[in-house]
Amino acid sequence: MTLRVSIVSDSTGETAESMLHAALAQFDDLDVTIERHRSVREVAQVHGIAGDFYRRGGHLIVSTLVKTDVLAALIADAKKYNLGYVSMMGPLVEEICRLTGRQPMQRPGVNRRVDGDYLRRVKAIEFTLRCDDGQSPELMTAADIVLFGVSRAGKTPLSIWLALKGYAVSNVPLLPGIAPDSRIWNVSVEKRVGLLISAERLRELRCERIVAMGLDPQKAAYADIDKIRAELDDARSLMEKLQCRIYDSTDHSYEELARNILEDLKML
Structure with missing residues (x-):
C-alpha cells in the first residue's frame, strides 16, 4: 500500500512536512507520496481540495492552518470524504489558549518567520535526503555527521x-x-x-522486508542468521578501523539515539 498524504498550509508547508517526516521515520519500508497545497488562507481556496484528493486515492490530510473558518471548512470536507485528518497547529494552540486565557492572532504564516535555525533545518533535511543510502558520495566530507551501517540497521x-x-x-x-x-x-x-544492531533483530527486520516483497525469507541469504552475524562482524571491524563512535539500535528509539549521538559529539 502507498500512503497518500496531502499537506495543506497557509504558508509554505515546510513545518507540516518536517513534522510528517519525523513521524514517518518511525516506520520502516512505508511507501508514501506527498502533495502540497500552499498559501491556503481563505475558505474559497479549501473547496475542492479534499474531494479531488479523495478521487485520486488519497488517505490523509495534514494541515498547519490557523484561521478557524478555513480550518473548519477543511475538516468538514475531509470528514465528508472519510479522509484521515490531522491538524498540527489546532490542538497545541487550543491548549495554550486554555492554560493562558489568551486568544490566538490567527495570523497565517507567522510561524514561518525565517530565522537561522529554521533555514539550517531545511538545508539539513535537503542534504540528508540527497545523501541517503550512499547517494552523492562527493558531498560526504561536507556532512556534519557520516553514519555507517548495514542494511536495515x-x-x-x-x-x-x-x-x-x-x-x-x-x-x-x-x-x-x-x-x-x-x-x-x-x-x-x-x-x-557507526550504527549496529543485534543479529536476531536484524534478521527479523530483513524477513519483514522480504515478505513485503512477496518472497520467501527462508530462501534468502539476506536473512540467513550466520551470514548476518558475519556481516555485522565485518561492519564492526570497519567501524573500528574508521574510529567511529559506535551505537546499537536494537533497544533504542531513533529519537534517543539521535540525542545520544548529538550529546556525545557536543552538538546539543
Missing part, C-alpha cells in the same frame, strides 16, 4: 531525526563483499558514527 530514520535537529547527515551502507566509497577515509574522524 536504521540508518535512514536516524539520519532524518538528526536532520530535523539541523544536522546534515550522509549515511553510508556497508554491504557484504563490496568496499564502500574510498572517500570515507577523507571524512574527519569526529564526524564518523
